[in-house]
Amino acid sequence: MVRSSLAPVAPFLVLLSFSFSVAAAAGQQPVASPERELLDQYCVSCHNDTRRTAGLALDTMDLANVGDGAEVWEKVVTKLRAGMMPPAGRPRPDQASYVSLTSYLETELDRAAASNPDPGRSDALRRLNATEYQNAIRDLLHLEIDVTALLPADDSSAGFDNVSLGGLDPGRLERYLTAARKISRLAVGAAVRSAVADTFIIPSDLNQTGHIEGLPFGTRGGATVRYNFPVDAEYELRVELGKSWNSNSVGGLRAPHDVVITVDGEPVTVMTVTRPRRPRRPPAQQQDPQEPQQRQPQQQGQEQQQAVGQFLYQPGGRAADADLVVRVPVTAGPRTVGAAFVSKGFQLLERHRQPFQKIHITVGGDQRAEPNVYSITITGPFDATGPGDTPSRRRVFPCRPTDASQAAEAGCAQEILATLARRAYRRPVTDADVALLLGFYREGREVGDFDAGIEMALRRLLVSPEFLFRVERDPEDDSRGPYDISDLALASRLSFFLWASIPDDELLDVAANGTLRDPGVLEAQVRRMxxxxxxxxxxxxxxxxxxxxxxxxxxxxxxxTFPDFDDTLRRAMRQETELFFGSIIHEDRSALDLLTADYTFLNERLAK
Structure with a gap:
């Protein structure tokens, strides 16, 4: 009975409950945030799901979870920071609201990034580029090398040469093997089988009218070159002067000039170069009366071509600089060889006009008013007396065998190779690492002395993938998310970024102890570096x-258009930029000073 009495009112109860539910839902709907109101008022009219101007639909974006649409909101912030939105001619909010929206989006984006870091993925295997290889050899062996003469150039993009360093093709591998052999022999001071000649060409547009830095005072012109003398021996130093292109005539040699040759700034000889006398012309040959007066056109053309060839390419006598050569004893190691002219006072000074700074070289050859150094050639060694005491030998050999016994040599070899491997591999070495190198040491020792064994092991170390490549291994749990790199990997990242070279012993010690990631320790190491x-x-x-x-x-x-531009000015321009950029770093200035600084660095030539 009760059931039948309630049946007529059941629909009304359902409607009543539905109305209460709608009212409750309406009462629980959140009020729109100021940021949403601002977007709806000024942005959504264009950037909605229907029009999708610029591919943006901001009406469907959740402002409460900015991190979920970080890519879109980053674009919005970029436009807001530049003041580009809303566009000109459209209604814009007041400045306070504009800044408030921008700050809100940036804060939420930063919060989302901090809670879900995504540092990106760096290459797990990266080969050292040419600069890093050269610096690593310098710090590992205390040996200066010219990497451009040993290895092919790296590919570059947008000016940077560390963009494609993952592989090692057969041709490049062969160059690394050759470089390792040359470097290891030079580092240990191995005997040179025969003399070699290295010629250094001076830039043709280098201004040599004034004093060159690194050469003795009272000299003008010339140049200096850095050279690694492999052993204690005698070496031949030859200076060639700039000449005309069609003869052996030295440009600007109108009077005798004294040429001084130096080693590490100390003069080793002073020689005088003079203009040679022209050889007398041979007497004119009288024509045979029986010879026909007219020649065939083809024969006449051949004779003219031969005459032109003799004019252009025949030396026409002994060169004035043929005797600018000296043979001197030099101790092994890196030295600076220089050549310059003893300065003379000008007999006539320009007072009413300023001469061009640039040296003009025309089809007729070098048109300088005074002679200049064209090249410096170093040949040797001759009559070698030993490997010498070089920085590289002191670095490679921290110990020497106490006696000639096999045990003493093996113990010293193990100490040497373990020390070198730790620095080269940028990590603590294992017994297996050292055992591999000792095998190569024994191979070299069988055919030579103790130094030959170390040289063979060093050659193997320099072609090891552990040295040529920077390897960052993934964690053992195969995590696909962000993870902390090891202290040793962090040490390598620091050193190759700040020094473009391997970590030093102090940085390796801190990393091996596991304390490098501590903020205080990390800051101290960065400041030290x-x-x-x-x-x-x-x-x-x-x-x-x-x-x-x-x-x-x-x-x-x-x-x-630019008659004064030459290599001297080119070098000054580069040095100015390097000094300016260096001041930003070493004086801890703001990066904005790169654009707004009110100072620079000049020398007299650049200031003009």
Whole structure:
């Protein structure tokens, strides 16, 4: 009975409950945030799901979870920061609301990034580029090398040469093997089988009218070159002067000039170069009366071509600089060889006009008013007396065998190779690492002395993948998310970024102890590394690539429009940029000073 009495009112109860549910839902709906109201008022009219202007639909984006649409909101922030939205002619909010929306989005994006870090994925295997290889050899062996003569150039993109360093093709591998052999022999001071000649060409547009830095005072012109003398021996130093292209005539040699040759700034000889006398012409040959007066056109053309060839390419006598050569004893190691002219006072000074600074070289040859150094050639060694006491030998051999016994040599060899391997591999070495190198040591020792064994092991170390490649291994749990790299990997990242080279012993010790990631320790190490002279690599390597300074040698503007541009000015321009960039780093200045600084660095030539 009760059931039948309630049946007529059941629909009304359902409607009543539905109305209460709708009212409750309406009462629980959140109020729109100020940011949403701002977007709806000024942005959604264009950037909605229907119109999708610029591919954006902001009406469906969740402002309460900005991190879920971080890519879209980053674009919005970029436009807001630039003041580009809303576009000109459209209603815009007041400045306070504009800044408030921008700050809100940036804060939420930063919070989302901090809670879900995504540092990206770096290459797990990266080969050292040419600069890093050269610096690593310098720090590992205390040996200066010219990497351009040993290895092929790296590919570059947008000025940077560390963009494609994952592989090692057979041709490049062969060059690494050859480089390892040359470097290891030079490092241990191995005997040189025969004399070799290395010629250094001086840039043709280098201004040599004034004093050159690194040469003795009272000299003008010339140049200096850095050279690694392999052993204690005698070496031949030869200087060639700039000549006309059609003869052996030295340009500007109108009077005798004294040429001084130096080693590490100390003169080793002074020689006088004079203009040679012209050889007398042979008497004219009388024509045979029986010879026909007329020649065939083809024969006449051949004779003219032969005469032109003799004029252009025949030496026409002994060169004035043929005797600018000296043979001197030099101790092994890196030395600076220089050549310059003893300065003379000008007999006539320009007072009413300023002469061009650039040296003009025309079809007729070198048109300088005074002679100049064209090249310096170093030949040797001759009559070698021993490997000498070089920085590289002191670095490679921290110990010497106490006696000639096999046990004494093996113990010293193990100490040497373990020390070198730790620095080269940028990590603590294992017994297996050292055992592998000792095998090569014994192979070299069988055919030579103790130094020959170390040289063979060093050759193997320099082609090891552990040295040529930077390897960052994934964690053992195969995690696909972000993870902390090891302290040793962090040490390598620091050293190759700040120094473009391997970590030093102090940095390796801290990393091996597992304390490098501590904020205080990390900051102390970074400050120490920035104070080290090797941090100049940030300027000479990073800035040189970023600002395309490496391309300056190939820049030669029109000499009619810029008659004073030469290699001296080119070098000053590069040095100015390097000094300026270095001041930003070493003086801890703001990066904005790169655009707004009110100072620079000039020398007299650049200031003009």
């Amino acid at each position: 920035l104070a080290d002279p090797r941090a100049d690599t940030l300027v000479t390597n990073f800035a040189a690539q970023w600002l395309y300074l490496r391309n300056l040698p190939a820049v030669s503007p029109n000499f009619i």
